[in-house]
Amino acid sequence: MQNEIDSENLNLIEITGKNTSTTILSSISQPLSLLFKTLNNKIAKLNEINIVTLVSWVATITACGMYISYIPQIMDNLNGIKTSPFQPFVAAINCFLWTYYGVKSKEYPVAIANAPGILFGSFACLSAII
Numbered sequence: 001m002q003n004e005i006d007s008e009n010l011n012l013i014e015i016t017g018k019n020t021s022t023t024i025l026s027s028i029s030q031p032l033s034l035l036f037k038t039l040n041n042k043i044a045k046l047n048e049i050n051i052v053t054l055v056s057w058v059a060t061i062t063a064c065g066m067y068i069s070y071i072p073q074i075m076d077n078l079n080g081i082k083t084s085p086f087q088p089f090v091a092a093i094n095c096f097l098w099t100y101y102g103v104k105s106k107e108y109p110v111a112i113a114n115a116p117g118i119l120f121g122s123f124a125c126l127s128a129i130i
Helices: 002-068 071-078 086-104 108-129
Strands: none
Touching (some): 002 108, 086 108
């Protein structure tokens, strides 16, 4: 009889232990799963932000290069080979507007990319007129 009681107690302990461990695992697994999903989403957003930031600064550098390319036109104008002032004039106005927008909206790559266009577009326009 004692053996039967011991056997039943062992079965109860075994079943209770399995249920307890299953309950503990399931109660831990849901928050962990949610945590990993949240972390994965945040990492994906960070990668996206880093790519967007990189592209914005590469675009800034290429825009600066585009406006610096006015230097040969300015040199030609100063050496007596006059060019049309229209395109650099419009570019200078465009760059002024984008620089203003970039500063006011705190989108500094936009402002930095267009600031040289104000300077070089204005010089190219004035050197073509004078």
